[in-house]
Amino acid sequence: MADTAVHDTVNRRDFLMIATGAVAGVGVVLTAWPFINQMNPDAAVLAMASIEVDIGAIAEGQEVILKWRGNPVFVRHRTKAEIDAAKAVKMEELKDPIARNANAKDNDSATDENRVVGGKENFLVMMAVCTHLGCVPIGNSGEFAVVQGNAKTGGWFCPCHGSQYDTAGRIRKGPAPQNLDVPPYKYLSDSKIQIG
Amino acid sequence: MSGPSKYQPTSALGKWFHERLPIVAFAKETVVDFPTPKNLNYWWTFGGILAVMMVVQIITGIVLVMHYTPHVDMAFDSVEHIMRDVNYGWLMRYMHMTGASFFFIAVYIHMFRGMYYGSYKAPREVLWMIGVIIYLIMMATAFMGYVLPWGQMSFWGAKVITNLFSAIPFVGSSITTWLWGGYSVDNPTLNRFFSLHYLLPFVLAAVVALHIWALHVPGNNNPTGIEVKSEKDTVPFHPYYTLKDGFAIVAFLIVYALFVFYGPNYLGDAVNYVQANPLSTPAHIKPEWYYLPFYAILRSIPNKLLGVIAMFSSILILLFLPWLDTSRVRSGKYRPVFKLEFWVFAVVCVALGYIGSRPPEGSFVFWGQVLTVYYFAHFIIFLPLMGLLEQPKQTPNSISEDVLAQGQK
Numbered sequence: 001m002a003d004t005a006v007h008d009t010v011n012r013r014d015f016l017m018i019a020t021g022a023v024a025g026v027g028v029v030l031t032a033w034p035f036i037n038q039m040n041p042d043a044a045v046l047a048m049a050s051i052e053v054d055i056g057a058i059a060e061g062q063e064v065i066l067k068w069r070g071n072p073v074f075v076r077h078r079t080k081a082e083i084d085a086a087k088a089v090k091m092e093e094l095k096d097p098i099a100r101n102a103n104a105k106d107n108d109s110a111t112d113e114n115r116v117v118g119g120k121e122n123f124l125v126m127m128a129v130c131t132h133l134g135c136v137p138i139g140n141s142g143e144f145a146v147v148q149g150n151a152k153t154g155g156w157f158c159p160c161h162g163s164q165y166d167t168a169g170r171i172r173k174g175p176a177p178q179n180l181d182v183p184p185y186k187y188l189s190d191s192k193i194q195i196g
Numbered sequence: 197m198s199g200p201s202k203y204q205p206t207s208a209l210g211k212w213f214h215e216r217l218p219i220v221a222f223a224k225e226t227v228v229d230f231p232t233p234k235n236l237n238y239w240w241t242f243g244g245i246l247a248v249m250m251v252v253q254i255i256t257g258i259v260l261v262m263h264y265t266p267h268v269d270m271a272f273d274s275v276e277h278i279m280r281d282v283n284y285g286w287l288m289r290y291m292h293m294t295g296a297s298f299f300f301i302a303v304y305i306h307m308f309r310g311m312y313y314g315s316y317k318a319p320r321e322v323l324w325m326i327g328v329i330i331y332l333i334m335m336a337t338a339f340m341g342y343v344l345p346w347g348q349m350s351f352w353g354a355k356v357i358t359n360l361f362s363a364i365p366f367v368g369s370s371i372t373t374w375l376w377g378g379y380s381v382d383n384p385t386l387n388r389f390f391s392l393h394y395l396l397p398f399v400l401a402a403v404v405a406l407h408i409w410a411l412h413v414p415g416n417n418n419p420t421g422i423e424v425k426s427e428k429d430t431v432p433f434h435p436y437y438t439l440k441d442g443f444a445i446v447a448f449l450i451v452y453a454l455f456v457f458y459g460p461n462y463l464g465d466a467v468n469y470v471q472a473n474p475l476s477t478p479a480h481i482k483p484e485w486y487y488l489p490f491y492a493i494l495r496s497i498p499n500k501l502l503g504v505i506a507m508f509s510s511i512l513i514l515l516f517l518p519w520l521d522t523s524r525v526r527s528g529k530y531r532p533v534f535k536l537e538f539w540v541f542a543v544v545c546v547a548l549g550y551i552g553s554r555p556p557e558g559s560f561v562f563w564g565q566v567l568t569v570y571y572f573a574h575f576i577i578f579l580p581l582m583g584l585l586e587q588p589k590q591t592p593n594s595i596s597e598d599v600l601a602q603g604q605k
Contacts, residue, residue, distance in 0.1 A: 036374075039388065045378045065475050070380035072475045128475075132500055133359040134380075135352065135477040159479050160356060161495050162556040177500045 045070075049196050055123055056191030061153055063139050065128055068195050072128035072136050073183060075193075078167065081146045082154035083121050086112040086168035094179075095171050101182040110179055115168045118187060125185050125193065126169045132176035135160035144172050156180070202229060226412060231430035232437050233418035235599050239313075240416065241444030242306040248445050249299040250404065254397050256292040257341075264344065266390035268383045271346035272471040290460035296338050297463040298452045300486035303331060311517070312538055314526035315417040321518040323410040328514045330403050335487070335511075337396040340389040342484060347468030352481045354381045354389070360494075363504040380474060420598045421527025422591060429595035480555055488552030489545050493571065495556050496564040506568065513575050520575050522583030525591060533586040541574045 051068050053075060058064055063076040091097055091109060098107060099114035108114045112121060128136045137156035144166035145155025154167035163174030170179040185195040203221040205211045214221060263282050265274040278285035307327070310316055316324035343354045358375050362368040377384030415424060424430055431437075455462065463485060467478050483491050493510050497503035513520075528535050544567050551564040592598035 039374050039377055039384075041373060041376075041378045042384070045382075045384065067475060070378055070382045070474065129380075133356040134362075135356065135481065136475065138477075159477055159555075160352075160481050162561075175495070175498050175500050175503055 050194055051196060052188065052192060052194050054192055058123075060122075065136075066195070068183065073195060074124070074126050074128045074139070074169075074180075076124045076139070076154070078122055078124055079146070079153055081148065082167040083112065085146050085154065086115075086166060086170075089166065089168075089170075093172075095173075096178045098179070099182070100179040102184040103182065103186075110168075110170055112168045115170070115179075115182060117182075117185060120187070123193075124169060125182060125195065127181040127183055129181070130158040130160065130163055130176055131171065131178040131180065132158065132161055132163050132174070137163070137165060137180070226408075227438075228432065228434040230412065230433040231415065231424070231427065232433050233416050233424055233429060233595055234431045234436070235418050235420065235595050236416060236437065236440070237419055238440075238444055239305070239309040240418075241441045242302050242309065243411075244441035245302045245445050245448045246299070246306060247404070248449070249295060249302055250397070250401065253292065253295050253299060254401070256288050256295060257394070257397065259288045260292055261394065266344065266387050268346060268386055268472070271344060271386060275345045287456070290456050293464060294452065294456045294460055296341065297484070297486065298448070298455070299334065300338070302448070303334060304486075307331070307514075308542060310417075312528045313417055313419060314421050314521065314523070314528065316518045317421075317521065317526050318518070319414045320410075320417060323407065323414070324518060325515050326403060326407045326410055328511075330400060330407060331514075332511065333396055333400045333403060337393060337400065338484070338486070340393040340396070342468075343386065343389045344393060345468060346386065346472045348470045348472055348478050349465045349468040349481065351381060351472035351474065352477055353483055354385065356481065357483075358385075360504045360507070363501045365501070382474075417526070418595060419527060419529060420592055420595055421525065421529070422593075422595060422598075425594050426596075482553055485549065485553070488550075489548035489571075490552075492548040492552035492564050493568045495552070496561070496568040506572075510568075510571060513572070517575070517579075520579045522580050523586070523588070524583075525588040527591075530589040530591050531582070531586060532589065534582050537574070537578055537582060541570075541578075544570050544574070 048069055051066065053064075053066060055075060055077070058075060058077045060077050061079050063074055066073045066075060089112075091111070094110055097110055099110045101108065101114055101117075103117045104114050113119060115126075116124060130137050135158050137158040139156055140152050140154065142152075142155045142157030142164040144164055145152035146167060156165040156169065157163075158165075158174065158176065161175050163176035164172050165176075165180060166172050168179075169182075171177070183195055185193050188194050203214075203224045205214045205220070210220070260278065263274065263278045263285060265271060275289070278289050280286075282288075310324065310327070339353070339357060343350045358372055358381065361375065362372045364371060373379065375385070376382065377388065418424075465482070465484075467481075470478075482488065490507050490510055494503045494507040497506050523531060523534065525531055528538055548564070548567045548571065551560050551567065554560045556564075592601065
């Protein structure tokens with residue numbers, strides 16, 4: 001085989017090589033995007049937007065689990081003792097000092113009041129998804145529940161890796177990095193909320 | 197090692213074919229004439245066992261797909277349909293699920309053999325690293341396969357493992373949403389896991405071919421850790437090792453069959469016979485046994501991001517093993533300190549597995565942390581230091597010399 005001819009200046013082949021490579025490169029990147037993006041949530045998933053909940057039916061001390069966008073949501077009618085316990089906590093004791101409330105400002109502090117909407121502290125609405133690895137925490141348990149006799153009320157304990165949340169759903173102990181997320185919701189009336 | 201082919205086609209058709217595609221010569225060189233150290237013990241048979249288990253998994257898997265439905269409303273029932281209605285469906289499924297466990301039993305023995313006899317050392321670093329990649333593909337494949345029956349453990353295992361990616365700063369939650377195709381593990385997740393669970397075994401088979409290629413360049417390591425010096429040190433692969441491997445494969449398959457027929461659910465978790473419920477996490481979730489040591493490491497670190505980093509590091513550190521071990525003596529047989537420490541490390545790995553199976557409470561947390569520290573210290577501190585400080589025993593001059601010395605005892 002003959003050796004490839006050596007040129008000391010830029011020639012037509014160099015130009016074709018660079019031009020072809022550049023067009024092919026851009027083409028590969030542009031073509032890759034649809035193949036990557038097809039894995040993101042599709043239109044049907046995005047359409048499952050909101051649910052309405054009749055909170056009037058939830059008695060004091062009772063907690064219901066609903067499904068919103070594929071995930072469980074806690075709606076808890078808190079007792080006065082639970083609210084008082086949450087209010088008594090000093091901000092310095094919190095592992096995550098941010099409210100994590102979709103209805104509040106991004107950097108609002110995690111006071112009990114900032115964990116609910118419209119100052120209605122009786123009803124705590126939050127994602128039942130542990131911020132560690134996504135398990136559903138168990139209610140009325142853990143070290144930060146209110147103890148009344150030999151029963152515990154409020155407070156959550158994640159069975160997977162031992163994260164503990166207090167009566168306002170704030171992370172207090174264990175590997176979870178954040179307070180339980182409060183989803184976007186609003187009061188349609190005193191006894192009805194819309195999540196999403 | 198495989199020199200010029202000694203294969204000479206005898207028939208006219210054979211000659212005609214050989215000139216166009218020398219595949220028979222290639223097969224003869226690699227699986228018949230291949231010169232293999234004559235002192236390989238039974239720990240060396242697990243490569244062959246693994247190849248057989250991979251084929252078992254692929255064949256039973258292809259059959260299961262003929263009867264399985266990848267939809268959140270039907271997946272669980274279709275698995276029960278396989279168990280009850282499909283002819284020999286119970287056998288196919290039990291072979292597949294028990295086969296996954298036995299695949300991992302074999303791979304762990306294979307890996308510990310490599311570690312004990314220094315099979316990762318020069319010139320076999322690439323061979324070892326390809327092995328680690330095979331192990332990673334096996335873990336990903338097994339994880340996605342476990343999701344398909346859509347039981348409680350399938351669902352919550354999938355949720356916890358995919359949530360590991362949410363620990364990545366800034367883009368974590370976008371990545372998990374992308375992996376799920378939604379805001380939680382749901383039907384899109386099940387569908388894509390099914391697709392990938394079917395794809396990955398074939399990727400695995402291709403990487404196994406690379407692994408065997410990388411093995412055939414330097415040839416096998418052996419219990420003495422000394423390179424082959426002359427033809428006297430070797431025997432042809434066939435019939436010597438086809439028979440030895442064949443015997444070991446049959447013995448292994450007998451134990452496998454005992455589990456398939458008499459204890460198919462012994463290695464699994466009973467909770468996975470409860471259909472997935474996205475609103476309720478089982479009281480104790482734990483992964484399949486072969487992930488438990490890494491799960492224990494994840495849980496030992498009380499910080500989400502650092503826990504995830506530690507877990508992935510504990511596997512990826514294996515890629516650096518050839519350079520972390522500084523000893524110039526290859527086989528653990530001639531390294532008195534390493535030999536002892538190796539068994540301590542093996543016990544630590546098993547103990548981590550036990551901790552991973554227990555709830556994260558009380559002294560299990562403390563011991564998990566101690567063992568995690570030891571696991572990493574083995575690689576980062578003990579291996580480099582032992583290689584520099586320990587006085588190895590005298591190694592024999594050749595494989596033949598060692599074999600003859602053993603015979604005289």
